Each structure stands twice: as C-alpha cells, then as structure tokens.
Amino acid sequence: MSKTAITAAPIMPVLANRWSPRSYDATYEINQHELLSVLEAARWAPSANNLQPWRFSVAKRGTELFNKMVPGLNGFNAAWSPTASAYIAVSVVKNNPDGSPSATAHYDAGLAVSQLTIQAHELGLHVHTMGGINHVALAETLDLPEELQLLVVLTIGKVAPAEQLEGPAYEREIAPRTRLDLDEIVLVGKP
Numbered sequence: 001m002s003k004t005a006i007t008a009a010p011i012m013p014v015l016a017n018r019w020s021p022r023s024y025d026a027t028y029e030i031n032q033h034e035l036l037s038v039l040e041a042a043r044w045a046p047s048a049n050n051l052q053p054w055r056f057s058v059a060k061r062g063t064e065l066f067n068k069m070v071p072g073l074n075g076f077n078a079a080w081s082p083t084a085s086a087y088i089a090v091s092v093v094k095n096n097p098d099g100s101p102s103a104t105a106h107y108d109a110g111l112a113v114s115q116l117t118i119q120a121h122e123l124g125l126h127v128h129t130m131g132g133i134n135h136v137a138l139a140e141t142l143d144l145p146e147e148l149q150l151l152v153v154l155t156i157g158k159v160a161p162a163e164q165l166e167g168p169a170y171e172r173e174i175a176p177r178t179r180l181d182l183d184e185i186v187l188v189g190k191p
Contacts, residue, residue: 001162003177018121019177020128021159022080022169028158030060030085034123038156041119045112051096053105054112057089057142061157068141073153074132080169081130085157088116089138091148109151120156128155
C-alpha cells in the first residue's frame, strides 16, 4: 500500500512515503543487521549538550519479553501490534548529570525516534509509535531503573495488506494521510 504524502513543497521521498501502519507481516522476522541499523541511526541524533538521554529496550516477536509486553499495551494497540516483528520501548533519563530535571530529554528522544523511523523506512520497514500504553506496568516488565521514564513503544516490521485488520484498525489503515496546513502550524511573529 502506498500512502505518499501530498506536500506543499518537495520533500525527500523517504519522508513523503513514510507512514505508520498497523498491519504487519506476521511471518517477517527482523534481523540483527536491521535492528542495529535503526538503533545506530537513533544513536546519531542530535541532543542538547550531547547528553543523549534516550534509552531503547528491544523485544523481538516470539520472545518471552515481547509476549510479556503485550498486556502493557492499551486494548486497541494490544489487538493489532503483536504481528509486528519487534517492539522498541523508548525511555529517557529524567535528570541531567547535575541532578536537575531535564528540560529537553523528551525532545531529544523524539529526534532519535525520528531518525530511527526514517532509517527503518529506508530499509523497507515501517514503524508505528504507540502512546497508548500502561507506563507503570511496562516499566516494571522492562525492569527499568528509577532514573528512566518510559515514553512510548514502537512497533517495527514489514507492512502487510490492510485487509488482515478489522473494524476501526482497518478503517484507520486505509484512511488517507492528512496533516494540518503549513499556515496552521507556522506562527508568524509581529514585525
């Protein structure tokens, strides 16, 4: 399925063609090279003071950890996501090295996830970010240390036909991609 973005100005094809599916090929097994490639892309994201506050917990489908993560996903996400090749939980270090709360960790993690996502798409894979998760339960499942805050869980894998989904998941899968117009998101200050 192609969901190429209709853009107001030309952008790179890897960006225009990127989208977040819910229908994954349950027979596709992500390999170590692909996982290392997407994680390496994330590693090289920019960050405030080069602190690199992001942390990733990876669970491949078929592993005990992957299966333990499913109940920590909100109902809708738990229904469609287990066909993905892997889950990648994204966490951040809460505090700066001096102990003060980090004001930029979430932003920095977003940059890292963005690079991970684009690298995945370049490899022929797709990523879907899930915010609908039970943060407390998943942090416990992942045995995250106290200094980390779980943000989201990503699915990664090869896209499959939308027809393998039903109901709202199918409807969302076939819906056209939309974005706010540039004039709605670009704020122009007073001269």
